[in-house]
Each structure stands twice: as structure tokens, then as C-alpha cells.
Amino acid sequence: MQTQDHLSSSALIRRHDRRKIRWRPILTAYAFLLPYTVAFLVFQLIPFLTGIALSFARWELLEGTQDFVGVQNFAEIFGDSLFWQSFAVSFYFAVLTMAGNAIVALAAALALKNVLRGQTFFRVVLYLPVILSISVIGIVFGRVISNDGLLNYYITQLGFPAISFLGNATLVIPSLSLVTVWWGFGFPTLIFLAALYSIPESLYEAAKLDGAGSIALFRYVTLPLLRYALLLVLVTQFISHMQVFGQPYILTKGGPGYASYPLIMYIYQTAWRYYHMGYAAAMAALMGIFMLVVVLFQTRILGQRVEF
């Protein structure tokens, strides 16, 4: 009751204020908004519109030519086998890493919630790799999964032949994906943990009274209530790993052959080594549209799950 009174009295005060000086708060609001809006216009809206325009142009930075060519860039891209190869590399990597991160993070979060003593220690340790930079990851795993590295040391100790993790065309993407899971699973772990703590204990009590075992508890209470966290993790993971660049750039240079040559590396080299800005922009636009479609698809599938 008392909070009700508070609310209405504060609303009264606000309404009173507004009647007295109507334009002041509006100008104040715009003043507060101004710095962000300027940054948004210059570095988001204008680049976005330019990017769309650029993808319909032949723009060679070195020759200085800028011609409108319609959909020619897109037509060329559809016949460009390297585009499809690098697209497949990025997509395969993104799906593997997204799944790996989500599974490891969910398991880690469930385990963390089970543990009271030492939870902070484990949480800090599991998050530690997230704060390392890509250059450090490159240096560490250059040593760990190289042919004469730490991992192969133990593999040969056990009597198996050494595995060329980065030199083998079928193994290179799963290997890079494994490195990336090591690097990144700590972040989704925190998201899942926060979501687990937001599930009311009373739901578990009620389900236990109804005789639910631990598997049933997970399947019918935990999992449905983690839906939004899962959606958040899958969407953000897919977006960020579809854009993979640093790991192959440092560890494999895209090799062997083009087996780990991701789309961003192709776009990067097209634009900044060969200066075909229009063609690169068209590839970027296609990639952006594809990612948008996948995200909308993920949102639909997970969003429409039946309420419990």
C-alpha cells in the first residue's frame, strides 16, 4: 500500500513539473543523447548505408575507380569457389565451436551450482582464459598443439603416433575449434550460472514432492527455464565464431591449402591486400544477411518452444 502511495505522489510531482516547464526536460534529454547520437551517425549509420552502396560498386582503391555496376559483384561471388570454400570453413567452425562452448559451459554451470565450497575458485579459474588476448592464445597453443608440442608429447608417451593437429585438412578446423572452446567457454558459463540462480528453489521442491528424479528435474524444470539463456548463448556464440579470424590467422595462415581459410580472412585480403573494396563489401553484405537469417531462425526455434 505504502509503495502505491509513493508511486502516485512521485508521478504527481513529475506531472506538475512538466506542466510548469514543458520543453526543458525534452531539451535536456536531447542533450544527454547528443554524444552517442553523433558517434552512431558517423560510425554506424553512415558506414552501414555506404556499405550497402559499396557492394553495388566496383571500387578499386589503388586505381581510384568508383563505378556503379549493379549486381555484378554478387553474380561474380556466386561463381567464386573460394568464397564458398571460406564460407563453409567459417560455418563449420562456428557450429562446432558454438555447440562445444554451449555444452561445456552448461555442464560447468550445473557443476558450479552444485558446489558451495570453492565455487569462487573454480569460477575464477574457468573464466581466466577469456581474458587472455588472441596473441597469447596463439603463442600458448602454438606450443601446445604443434607437432612437437605438449599434447603430442603425451600422445607419443602413450605409444601412439604424433598427430598433426594443424597440418591435417580434416583435423585443422576441429583443432582450432577446441582451442577456441578452451579460450571462451568461461563466458557462457557465467551466463548459465546466473540463469540457474534465477530459477526459484520452490519449483524444484514442488517437482521433488511430485517424485521427480534428478534427470526429470533437469529435463522438465531446469532446461525449459534456461531457454532464454540458451538462446542468448547460441546467438552470441554463433555471431562471434562465424567471424573467426585471429586463430587461423596466427596458427595456420588458412592452411593446409585453404582448409582453414575463413570468410573474414578472404574479405580482409580482398580489401586490404588487393584493394577490391566493392567486391569485399559485397561479400561482407552477403555474410551479414546470412548471419541475420540464422539468428532469426535460432530465435524462432527457441522462442516458440511450448510453455511448461
Next chain:
Amino acid sequence: MSARRWRRRFTRGTIVSYLFLGLLAFLVLFPVIWIVAQSMMTESQIYRWPITFVPAPLTFDNYVDLFVKRPSRPELPIARWLFNSILVATSVTTLILTVTSTAAYAFARFDFPGNKFLFYCFGASMLIPSQITLIPTFLIVRAFGWVDSYHALIWPPLAGFFGVFFLRQFFSTIPRDFEDAAIIDGCSPLGVFRHVILPLSSSALVTLGIFTYLASWNDFVWTLIVLNSNEMRTLTVGLTIFNGEYWSEQGIIMAGAVFTSLPVVIVFLILQKRISESMLLAGLGGR
């Protein structure tokens, strides 16, 4: 189910959890410890087979070498790179916190025409993948004459909407009574913002600050694109290029990796409690 059986099952679950977490922690720490150990070894011990873990003799030459110029290898201006990284990440974080918090406050608390419309317009930009804007942003930065300067790294990240979105959510949870009291006491809108809203949002600001700082510190693609000269590079890019061009001395590279990670790790250890706290508060997981 009897209480005893329940308790037994509970302990079994806890044991499995500890084992699993122990395994994960081992897998995380093992390579890290090995690299730290190698950074304190002589070059011949680093390449010794079978692999060793205890530096013998223990040497800090690799760390000293980071700061000493040698004619036999490309230049490694690590102190300058460290300075660049700190300067850029600090500027970006300060500016983003300022710009996004003011905008978020306007969206959360003011009833101006276009509030909803602008919020959704800006918000839609979060769906636009950064690839589409990457090349045009480079062309804009180039037109400003910012290639190979700090400006190129500091200003473009300000356009990101996530901070505004995150802080607006948080500001909306603050009861209005606090502001009303301040207004009655004669506080201006800027005063309310500075003395009421910001202090009450410190954990959200710290979280956003940490994520921004890390993102800036670790940025790779953009930094690679807009910087050319060796002494302008950040640690992340400088160390990577040095590593790629110069393979013959592994010890110094690993010392570089450890040395450059240390500041971030220390800051993280100090602030780690804040991160998980405000993730709960901001409802990043739940809803």
C-alpha cells in the same frame, strides 16, 4: 524417498561436480603453468625432449630481453606497445561509459518525443553484423586522416549500442523516489545523474567497463587494418606479428605472453566478484 537416500544422492552429485570442475580447472591451468615455466627456462631447455616442467637453471633473461634491443632480431618495442594498449583501452572505456550512460539515462528517464522510435532504431543496429560496416568505417577513418593513429582505435567503438541497452535496463530498475528526493532538494538533471544514478549503478558500470576494456585490449582485426607502423601497434597485434616473423627464440615470446597478460589478470582478479554480481543483477541470464 527417505532423507538418508536423498542425502546420499546429493553427495554423489557433489562429488561428480567437484571431479568435473577439477578436470576443467586442470585443463585450463596446465598449459598456462607450462608456458609460465617455459618463460623462465633457457632456450636449450625449452626444446629439450622429453618435455620438462621445472626451470633448471631458473633464469629471468627472457624477461630482461624483452626490454633490451638486439641487432640480431626485429625491434620489439614492448614498453611502447604496452603504453599504446593501456592508452587506447583506457580512453575507449572512459568514453564509452560516458557516452552510453548519458544516452541510457535519457532513454530510461525522459519522456521526449521519439524516445521509443530512436531506441528501436539504434537497437536495430545490434543486428547489423560488423562486417558490413568494417570497410566503410575504414574509408571514413582514412578520410579523416586517422590511419595509423590512436584516433582510429578510440572513436569508432563508441557507436556500439550494447552499452546503452545494458545500462538502460539497469537504470530502469532504480526506484524513482531517489531522484524525486534529489529534485525536491534542488538538484539539476545533470546533478541527479551524477549524484544519484551513477553511484547507484556502480556494479553495472564496472561490468560494462571490464567488458569494454577487454574487448579493446584484445581487438585484433580492426587494429590490424588501421595501424601500419611498428611502434603504433598495441600489444595484441604487435606480439602476434613479432611471433609470426621471429620464431627462433621461443623463450622471449613466451615471456612476452606472460608479461602482457599479467596486468589484465591482476585487474580481473580484483574485480571478478563485481562481474558475476552484476550479471545476476542485470538479469543477463534470467528474465
